[in-house]
Amino acid sequence: MIEIVDLKKSFNGKKVLDGVNLKIERGKITVIIGRSGEGKSVLLKHIIGLLKPDSGSIYLDGIDITKLDEKELNRIRRRFGMLFQGSALFDSMTVEENVAFPLVEHTDLPMEEIRAVVREKLRLVGLVGVEKMMPADLSGGMKKRVALARAIAMDPEIVLFDEPTTGLDPIMSDAIARLILDTQRNLHTTYVVITHDIPLTYKIADCVAMLHQGKIIECGTVEEIRRTSNPVVRQFLEGRAEGPIKVA
Amino acid sequence: MTGILEYLGRLAEGLVLHTGRMGTMLFQAFMWLFVPPFKFRNLFRQMEFVGVKSMFVVILTGSFTGMVLALQSYNALRRFGAESLVGPTVALSMTRELGPVLTGLMVTGRAGSAMATELGTMRVTEQIDALAAMAVNPIKYLVTPRLLAGVLMLPVLTVIADFVGIVGGYVIGVRVLNINPGTFIGRIMDFVKVEDIFNGLIKSVFFGLILTLVACYNGYHASGGAEGVGRATTVTVVLSSVLILVFDYFLTSIMFSS
Missing domain, CATH: 3.40.50.300 (P-loop containing nucleotide triphosphate hydrolases)
Structure with missing residues (x-):
């Protein structure tokens, strides 16, 4: 490949x-x-x-x-999706906005559908109810998980x-x-x-x-x-x- | 001797390199203006950051500058019995010179430094790489809206600075120094032309571009962790301020020479 x-x-x-x-x-x-x-x-x-x-x-x-x-x-x-060493989450955005970012930028999906995809990807990495949190409020492990959810958001x-x-x-x-x-x-x-x-x-x-x-x-x-x-x-x-x- | 030549050579090399790279960034940011999709949310957020959030400091500096101008010019003009010219002195100084320059310097200190810090932090924490990895062009996403916000908002802030400066001068001239209000305003109308205000606003467009470009360039190319981000911020404030004053001279000599 x-x-x-x-x-x-x-x-x-x-x-x-x-x-x-x-x-x-x-x-x-x-x-x-x-x-x-x-x-x-x-x-x-x-x-x-x-x-x-x-x-x-x-x-x-x-x-x-x-x-x-x-x-x-x-x-x-x-x-491609990529998970960076320091997670590289956008610290001006919430967890939900971070995971939704590639979908918002590259698809015409309605916001409701994007939110559903975000919830699904976060569930896949074992995170529930963190959508409105800011990256600064997350632990190192949680940041990595959110970064992984973002990396797989577009099903790369x-x-x-x-x-x-x-x-x-x-x-x-x-x-x-x-x-x-x-x-x-x-x-x-x-x-x-x-x-x-x-x-x-x-x-x-x-x-x-x-x-x-x-x-x-x-x-x-x-x-x-x-x-x-x-x-x-x-x-x-x-x-x-x-x-x-x-x-x- | 060779040491001095080497130093000068390195200085010239650095100057050419950074000027070239800054020019390239400006060109790229300009070209991305015309490439869809157009996302206005990002632009409006930057306009709010550069414009609305700088308003307080601009009003404060503008009004006090107008007030001190009235005091100083009154003291000087009184010796020739020309107190009636305090109004035009304040108005012309503000619209031609101090409105745009002070606004440029204040916005550099408040918004330019913050921009350099934000982009510098994004660079050293790989957030800019993350944007590119997600197929989002960082120049289009980060630099273009900031430059546009600077170019659009600086004239607005300058108009506000001009206005509050003249009001400040009026308050001191009329209320404290007992100049006739009709004379104060009438003489302003006699001396200040529309092109004085307009040329000041053209200057502010250049200053908006200079301060946002310098901030974006230094932040975007920051390296070396927290120290590098700090360096980018310092360089931004110093370089923007110097460039604003240098460009002010040349723009003045071009626009007001006749």
Whole structure:
């Protein structure tokens, strides 16, 4: 469904992505793991066209989205939903207005119908009666849920998750992991998750890819990744400070 | 020596870069004006923010400026026995110069700084990226309505500042300094022409554009967390104020030179 070919990106002369190659399958949960600052978020922002690569391509059903202009890109973006690391809820709007936002902007549905969709999406992420609350009044976990409800409001084909459990306690992290699994099973959507949360990875991934020094160095199922002999991947999965990855 | 040249080079490079990027943002915001769908709710919200919510501070500064102008000009004009010219002095100063400039500076401090902070916070918390990810152009959604609100509301606020300034001058001139009210108003009618008011309003359109563009540009490109947002706000207030005064000189020299 999504094929990333030899993607390169530098910022101020520093190579962040140095030839990323990855295939993301339709209807599966692909988890991209890697250390902080390895360019995982940069990769995700390329997939939805928020950043343009220096070279390389990203094919979505055969169309190279890196070559599209803003108008064509916006048509493609409607097939995506994205959950940002800090949730990125609009803090001047209520929860209901946040979730309704893509529907208000891109559909001609009457307000009553939009409200019904919002209620349904909020119910799907386990939130009831929060419609009139402001994002500032929500806990971190609730914000993530509202952001997920907004991301799936338009029934997208692909949902991108940028560190969905960062800043959450282990119990809330597990709740979010379940939510990701449940919504994916219900909606049969393609999920791409970037994280350095290994327990989350084991819980949700159909396919795991590790990004290291600007390249995908390992890709496979959870079992394959667990059995890998690659010392870099092993060190990361086991969370050891000693090994081929040097702590700066 | 090379250090100075390097510094000047970097300064010039920064100036060209930011001017170019600001010009590009202005052009994009202008082009998005004509692209449907048109959502007026956003525009009205910004007009309320820039216009209605700045009214109090504009009335306050406008009236006191008119009052102090009356006092100062009375003291100066009395020496030549020309107290009757206090009215026109206040009216011309307000309509040509102080009405638009003070309004521009006050709105910069109140609305421009808030705009830069709001957009800067949206940038560093990825809300602007979220807009783009939801296929909503951030320039059309955030920048265009703010620029339009500035251009539309500054002349309205300037008219109010002009009016309350003249009223303030009248109160001091007539009630405190005992100038004949008929003389005060009659001389204003003799000296102040419609183009004095009109040219002041043209200035205010430019000032509205300058302050909203500088605010949107700095907020939109903010980086580096809370510190970056603070920097964007400070730069907005300083740069807008300086640009308003610089443009005021050039606009005055063009419009009132004849």
